[in-house]
Amino acid sequence: MHDDPVTEFEPEETLSALPQQGERDVEGTLRPRRLDEFVGQPRVREQLQLVLESARRRGVPPDHVLLSGPPGLGKTSLAMIIAAELDAAIRITSGPALERAGDLAAMLSNLVEGDVLFIDEIHRIARPAEEMLYLAMEDFRVDVVVGKGPGATSIPLEIAPFTLVGATTRSGALTGPLRDRFGFTGHMEFYSAEELELVVRRSATILDITLDTDGAAEIAGRSRGTPRIANRLLRRVRDYAEVRADGTVDRDVARAALKVYDVDELGLDRLDRAVLSALVKSFNGGPVGVATLAVAVGEETTTVEEVCEPYLVRAGMLARTPRGRVATALAWEHLGLTPPAATPFDVGPTLFD
Ligand SMILES: Nc1ncnc2c1ncn2[C@@H]1O[C@H](COP(=O)(O)OP(=O)(O)OP(=O)(O)O)[C@@H](O)[C@H]1O
Numbered sequence: 264m265h266d267d268p269v270t271e272f273e274p275e276e277t278l279s280a281l282p283q284q285g286e287r288d289v290e291g292t293l294r295p296r297r298l299d300e301f302v303g304q305p306r307v308r309e310q311l312q313l314v315l316e317s318a319r320r321r322g323v324p325p326d327h328v329l330l331s332g333p334p335g336l337g338k339t340s341l342a343m344i345i346a347a348e349l350d351a352a353i354r355i356t357s358g359p360a361l362e363r364a365g366d367l368a369a370m371l372s373n374l375v376e377g378d379v380l381f382i383d384e385i386h387r388i389a390r391p392a393e394e395m396l397y398l399a400m401e402d403f404r405v406d407v408v409v410g411k412g413p414g415a416t417s418i419p420l421e422i423a424p425f426t427l428v429g430a431t432t433r434s435g436a437l438t439g440p441l442r443d444r445f446g447f448t449g450h451m452e453f454y455s456a457e458e459l460e461l462v463v464r465r466s467a468t469i470l471d472i473t474l475d476t477d478g479a480a481e482i483a484g485r486s487r488g489t490p491r492i493a494n495r496l497l498r499r500v501r502d503y504a505e506v507r508a509d510g511t512v513d514r515d516v517a518r519a520a521l522k523v524y525d526v527d528e529l530g531l532d533r534l535d536r537a538v539l540s541a542l543v544k545s546f547n548g549g550p551v552g553v554a555t556l557a558v559a560v561g562e563e564t565t566t567v568e569e570v571c572e573p574y575l576v577r578a579g580m581l582a583r584t585p586r587g588r589v590a591t592a593l594a595w596e597h598l599g600l601t602p603p604a605a606t607p608f609d610v611g612p613t614l615f616d
């Protein structure tokens with residue numbers, strides 16, 4: 264059902280925002296079930312509440328909803344919550360699974376009035392299926408083409424009014440016509456440390472982990488604004504607490520555990536630090552090309568570009584410039600070094616302001 268992005272990266276990436284091998288089950292247990300259980304995203308939550316409540320009052324399925332944002336922020340959870348709040352059934356599929364228009368037609372014709380159809384990674388949907396979706400979203404109708412060549416006929420097929428919920432990590436990759444057919448788009452943002460603290464405490468309760476306030480804060484601060492990472496770090500810290508301590512997670516236990524897993528105070532791992540360190544020490548802060556930087560740390564360019572850089576940029580430590588990558592003053596300081604007098608870059612507000 265889900266074209267698992269796990270395969271794109273090494274397994275056991277403690278700080279990857281993508282789900283790791285075998286993590287789906289525990290994620291299911293930790294998913295919030297109702298809107299008021301869903302931590303953070305106050306804007307999206309309020310907007311969605313209005314969309315759902317008004318549809319409920321009018322007794323019709325709500326407009327189609329698009330959820331966009333980076334991995335691990337709760338798009339799938341929200342899609343399920345939408346169905347739960349509407350008391351509706353949810354059918355789940357994904358863009359890559361809808362290779363042929365026929366796959367989608369089958370899915371659509373099986374819908375019952377009021378159903379929620381969730382298409383994950385909707386930006387990866389194949390063109391013919393996408394075109395079928397236009398009509399389905401607009402008129403609750405599909406045209407099924409029977410036969411080939413000049414003898415082909417198209418048979419119109421009514422489908423039950425439904426609500427499409429699409430999720431995407433790359434809303435920019437969506438075509439205009441598809442994007443325009445959503446009545447509401449929720450833009451998911453990274454979570455604050457306070458919000459992640461709530462996420463971690465909620466998960467600890469569900470997993471029956473004893474966690475004090477300081478321990479929760481310690482984990483939240485290193486989770487890169489991402490609930491999926493926060494939940495994963497919580498489980499790793501729990502392992503440590505059970506094996507090397509009395510099972511309770513407090514600040515000291517969390518710190519000691521995260522040291523073992525090589526996660527530093529800002530949530531940087533070994534590779535992130537290697538990149539920063541090469542940039543600062545070998546290239547005097549840059550600018551240097553990303554390919555050269557990747558060679559310096561012995562990694563693939565794409566890994567540095569797609570796994571390390573987004574977070575380093577967001578954290579205000581690395582800037583991408585036309586001439587190459589540049590370390591900011593914050594990067595020097597994070598490595599315990601004094602930045603050169605003229606720091607090349609002001610990257611504006613960061614995650615940690
Ligand atoms: N607001 C939240 N409150 C509590 N837990 C959350 C929240 N958002 C996400 N989570 C937890 O984070 C994990 C990942 O969430 P989810 O699968 O919904 O993310 P996603 O945005 O769909 O990610 P992807 O883009 O990789 O599909 C889930 O286990 C869920 O329990």
Ligand SMILES: [Mg+2]
Binds near residue numbers: 339340383
């Ligand atoms: Mg998802």
